[in-house]
Amino acid sequence: MIMSHMNGYVQEASGQAKSHGERAVDCPGDDSCLVKSPHCSAHMERMQHYQEELKKRREEDTRGKHDIDPNASLRLRKLSQNPKVGIDNPTFEGKEKAIKDTFHQDPVAELVELLQALKWAHHCLGDAQSQQDVELIMQLLAKEDFKNAYSIYIAVSQQMTRVIPTSPLTAQAEDLCQEVQKILLSSQHKEGLELTALLTNPHLQALMKAHDSVAGQEMAEEDLTQYIGESVKLVRLEKARDTPLGATVRNDMDSVLVSRVVKGGAAEKSGLLSEGDEILEINGISIRGKHVNEVHDLLQQMQGTLTFLLIPSSQIKPAPHRQTVMHVRAYFDYDPTDDPFVPCRELGLSFQKGDILHVISQDDTNWWQAYRDGDEDNQPLAGLVPGKSFQQQRETLKKTITDSSQEHQGRLWYAKKSKRPKKKSMSTLCRNIDYDDILTYEEMSLYHQPANRKRPIGLIGPPNSGHDELRRRLLSIEPEKFAVAVPHTTRNSRIHERNGREYHFVSRPAFETDLAGGKFIESGEYERNLYGTGTDSVRHVINSGRICLLCLHTKSLQVLRSSNLKPFVIFIAPPSQERLRTLLASDGKTPKPEDLKEVIEKAREMEQNFGHFFDATIVNMDPDQAFHELRRLIDKLDTEPQWVPTSWLC
Incomplete structure (x- = not known):
């Protein structure tokens, strides 16, 4: 019952992840996440003849561009009605031919007619100034130079009207030139040699390259026609071996739709494909009615230009907007092959707890697109990872199911009780869990520690792991570089002790006031006296320019992390049980087998429950190697920026 609720809840949260199977069109992978969609004959019938309709409409539009409307101007209407043109055919096609022939035979015919009209106007005008202006125009028109210039103008105009700019025929002019050059390699004819010299000219080659670039853009954005109220467009993309296409497709009834445009692919960089676009053809091959598996296999075989x-x-x-990259640290392991809800398994990005992910798209709140830190060069396409809210919902449901199962098992021991426990609904169980308590991701930023303010180093590990010995070794070798925070206590000082050197001696009420105010990283009571390490003591060491060394308990991690001290926490993990026995024996210790097992079990528990607080881990296989690794990590803080929670820098 609970499992069915969980499946329905996650399906709803994941949107179309379950209802529509996505397939990356150029990523290899298995088919287990695909969903076979039913057939729809109505959509198929609607689109069967779209190719013929497009062709007919384009032919009609092309013929219309060359037709001449006789009523477009008074001049054309007059010429079409003039009996001097010698039109025997009463149809408009004959008139149009006669008009064109008249222009070709006597390009100055219009000038003669214009002169006659001006002479008639000259006689009609009574104003002397107007008559003088008309006379000047008549003198200009009568000049031989003007007639020649007008003849040239008419010839050029006629030529321009015959050459109507059209859409580019191809975007592979450069490739065609190269093919012709190969054909002409064996030619010894004069014309062939001249053509070879022309085609190998750098200027012509640059022209062809520019032509292909412009033609590709124009053809990619060209709207071909309108078909049943929907705009059909042609898009050209280059599919290179080193740059995947970067798109997923899904079936919607009988249609193949672009389901997701993945960051980093050719589709995303071009901006020509959008989510929800229906693919009709690819390189002239009809796509309608095909399953996404078939589309995947088809595109796997294609290279170069895809239309x-x-x-x-x-x-x-x-409206397009510039998305900022969000850097997060993952607090759980993720394997897309084990996730039945990932919309496209081939694009799923696997990661481990502690990895840094660069989230570049949160358009889909359930499935982010991200790169894993350090793998950007080997990961051309962004991968899909669960969104924060979606993962929190899933973890909440898992925890609810686990708790409910344990409660049910517990009730089996008391089956004879008369009162039946009330059944809790899923919504009630979910409300009892705070999403903020479920660790999924934490936003991170790069931080480079200042030279005069070193980050405190927190060493943590189970007893007998060696973390306290490593701290003492650092203090003994370089006391001018490392220091410890002076603790507070409520006990009385001894004769050789000085306030502020061994301890800060305070009263019990003052200690309890600071403890309530959150001023202690850790505290405890021993023989009725209180002890604790205060944040002010750590800050005093930092202000002195030295590195503060802390040996921490797990309960102090949250307090230290919530302060503004920006600690760098290193987990000192024990080695195998046999190696741990050898190391302790070298120090004169003889632990029992159950003690060794307890140390390793404690380390595993600490890493599982508090591993999200650890910045690094050192396995103490050998004390000298562990010490050198510890020094390397500390020195790296001076030379390399580190990922820290963004909240620390606000």
Whole structure:
């Protein structure tokens, strides 16, 4: 019952992850996440003849560009009605031919007619100034130079009207030139040699390259026609071996839709594909009715230029905005092959607890797109990782199911009780869990420690792991570089002790006041006296320019992390049980087998429950090697920036 609730809840949270199987069009992988969609004959029938319709409409539009409307101007209407043109055919096609022939035979015919009109106007004008202006125009028109210039103008105009700019025929002019050059290699004819010299000219090659660039852009953005109220567009993309296409597709009834555009791919960089676009053709191959597996296999075999015929998505696209990259540290392990809800398993990004992820897209709140830190060069496409809220919901449900199962098992021991326990609903169980208590991701930023303010080093580990010995060794070798915080106590000082050197001696009420105010990283009571390490003591060491060394308990980690001290916590893990026995024996200790097992079990428990607080881990296989590794980590803080919670820098 609870499992069915969980499945329904997660399916709802993951959106279409379960209802529509996505497939990355150019990423290899298994098919276990794909969903076979049913067939829809109505959509197929609607689109069967779209190719013929597009072709007919384009032919009609092209013919319309060359037709001449006789009523477009008074001049054309007059010429079409003039009996001097010698039109025997009463149809408009004959008139149009006669008009064109008239222009070709006598390009100055219009000038003669214009002169006659000006002479008639000259006689009609009564104003002397107007008559003088008309006379000047008539003198200009009568000049031989003007007639020649006008003849040239007419010839050029006629040529320009015949050459109508059209869309580019191809975007592979450069490739065609190279093919012709290969054909002409064996040619010894004069014309072939001249053509070879022309095609190898750097200026012509640059022209062809520029042509292909412009043609590719124009053809990619060209709207071909309107089909049943929907715009059909042509998109050209280059699919290179080193740059995947970066898109997933899904079936919606009989259609193949672009489901996701992945950051880093050719589709995302071009901006020509959008989520929800319906793919009609790829390189002339009809896609409608194909399963996403078939589309995947088809695109796997294609290289170079891909031509997509699409119906753009009818969804209102938000205005493009620059998304900032969010850096997070993962607090759980993730393997997409074990996740039944990942929308596209081939694009799932696996990671381990503690990895830094660079989240570059949160458009889908359930499935972010991210890169794993250090793998950007080997990861051309962003991978899919669970979104924070989605993962918190899943972890909440897992915890609810676990707690409910344990409660049910406990009730089996008391089956004879007369009162039946009330059944808790899933919503009630979920409300009892705070999402903020479930660790998924934490936003991180790079931080470089200042030269005069060193980060405190916190060493933590189970008893007998060697973390206290490493601290004493650092203090003895370089006392001018490392120091410990002076603790507080409520006991009385001894004769050789000085306030502020061995301890800060305070009254019990003052200690308890500071403890209530959160001023102690850790505290405890021994023989009715209180002891504790205060944040002010750690800050005093930092202000002196030295590195404060702390040996921590697990309960002090949260307090230290919540302070503004920016600690660097290193977990000192014990080695195997046999190696631990040897190390302790060298120090004169003879631990029992159960003691060794307890140390290793305690370390495992600490790492599982508090590992998200650890910045680094050192396995203490050998004291000298562990010490050198510890020094290396500390020195690296001076030379390399480190990832710290963004909240520390606010």
